[in-house]
Amino acid sequence: MTELYIKDIQLMDQTGQLYLAELWVKQGKVAGIGTDLSPLVSDKAQIIEGKNNLLAPGFVDLHVHFREPGFTHKETIASGSRSAAKGGFTTVCAMPNLNPVPDNVADYQHIQQLIEKDSVIQTKQYGSITKALKSSELVDMKGLKEAGVFAFTNDGVGVQSAGTMYLAMKEAAKLGLPIVAHTEDESLLFGGCMHEGKRSKELGLPGILSAAESSQIARDLVLAEATGCHYHVCHVSTKESVALIRQAKEAGVHVTCEVCPHHLILTDQDIPEDNGQYKMNPPLRAEEDRQALINGLKDGTIDCIATDHAPHTAEEKEKSMREAAFGIVGSETAFPLLYTEFVQTGIFTLKEVLDWLTIKPAQVFQLAAGEIKVGSSADVTLLDLDTCYHIDSADFVSASSNTPFLNKQVQGKSRYTVANGQIVWQEEEK
Known part of the structure; x- marks a missing residue:
């Protein structure tokens, strides 16, 4: 060493x-x-x-997509982990919307072997909640825990069946592991590709209701209270979601949540035209939602910041928002964006931002990370x-550079x- x-x-x-x-x-x-x-x-x-x-302590990101196996034209474990390292991250948690999905011990162990071979930082791999990310059959949670899984999520899709989510939470609570939720009721999507609001009407684009997110959070909070499960909400984006989580925390429900830099910085009004680089899931919301997210961080309702680093090829993003893939990269831009937009303007202190990127996410899943101390x-x-510099696609270490923040100082x-x-x-x- x-x-x-x-x-x-x-x-x-x-x-x-x-x-x-x-x-x-x-x-x-x-x-x-x-x-x-x-x-x-x-x-x-x-x-x-x-x-x-x-x-500073190495940053901790509870939400990245490294796309391997199955989608290595977008990103690999090697390129994704180097991208995270460039952004200051030393521990990340990788989502399971892969091919094959790590919904069984053999496929999970295969991904673990790839991580051990290619990741330059600590990469922890989520297991999926259900087989093939469908909303019906639960995975063997006990077997996956024994193989090393630290938490379960179907990120990329919401678990549509309340019964399936209840059974998942019940089993996860028994095993002492978190359920991590992408909250989205598909019956409320109506083909939307950006936030439902004034701007979507101006651009003539179908909108995504805030209720598609918050209604499923409401359902899951009831189930989390009933089962005693640790329930973690991914990429919170609406004022209703923040209010629900605040109320549940006050009632003693074991719920934690994260917010992404792009939802803290941009709103739907910042979308200049029908441009696929601004398409993400959940979408950029209204200014009142953005302010609720900022306030949620300040009062502790929102526990930490995560990037939802979601690489896609130029071909997948350089099209109408109707057809473009959802998601933006975030590993390399998270800290400079947060520092520029919030610390330099006095909205957050540097300590607050560092805590939300280090010790706070580590505490969510009790990870050995986020601190500088002798012996760690x-x-x-x-x-x-x-x-000072401009965000330049030529400087990206990630295999992809899909972000609306290109050229921003x-x-x-x-x-x-x-x-x-x-x-x-x-x-x-x-």
């Missing part, structure tokens, strides 16, 4: 104050934190010059908070990312 000596860095304390420090990494672990560690470090250690940049895995990212980026004591991303010096 590489021995690292990271000099001239700033660390953040529990109050959000920055202080000068050094970090010593040995055998994949944080071996020391102090102001002069040089007497402890061997002459074989690799030195990283911190240049007074902020060293050396998962860190060195953040240059001063550099942002500030802040990861110079180095270290996972398990190994340098997995290093920004080229210019």
Whole structure:
């Protein structure tokens, strides 16, 4: 294992104050934190010059799509994990809408082998709730837990049957594992491709009702209370959803949830034309929804930020919103967008944003991540908070670059990312 000596860095304390420090990494672990560690470090250690940049815990993303196996023309475990590393992420949770779906032990173990071979960061693979992501037959949850599954989700589609969801939650509660839900009642979609509102009418495009999301959350919260299951809601996007989750938390239901950067930053009014790059699921909502998401983060209703990194080819996105694939990439843009839009404007503190990207998501699933402390895995990212640049598709490490944020000027980026004591991303010096 590489021995690292990271000099001239700033660390953040529990109050959000920055202080000068050094970090010593040995055998994949944080071996020391102090102001002069040089007497402890061997002459074989690799030195990283911190240049007074902020060293943060490696980011934790509960929601990525790496597309392998089955869709490697969009992304692979290798390219997706490097994309995450470039964005400062050292732990990610990969969704199971793959081919084959990891709905049995053999296919799950095959994906695990691919991850061990190709991922440069810690990648945890979800198991599916049901066979083939259909809403009928449950997977062998006990067998998948024994094989290493940490949580179950059908992300990409909502579980349409309340009976199936009830049985899934009952079994998951017995096993002590979370049910993670993409909430979408398909009977309320009506062929929609963007948020149902004034802008969808102006563009002549079919809308997606807010109720398609919130009605299924309401159903699931009742089931979660009845079963005692830990229920985690993916990519919350509407004010009604936030209100329901807030009410359920106050009532003692074990519910957690995440929000994506794009839903915090953009609304349907930001869609300039019928452009597939703005098509995502859930869609960009109204300004009142965006404000509810911001308030939900502030008051703790929303637990953390996740990217829903969803790569697609240019051919799949460069078409009308009616036909384009749902989803945008997010691993490489999440931190600079959040820092630029919210920290620089004083809406969130830097500590809040870092917490929502590190310790908070780690706590949701009790992951050993999100902190810098002696003895912990050396998962860190060195953040240059001063550099301004434009988001450029030519700079993407991901195999795809589908995002409406191309050409946007942002500030802040990861110079180095270290996972398990190994340098997995290093920004080229210019």
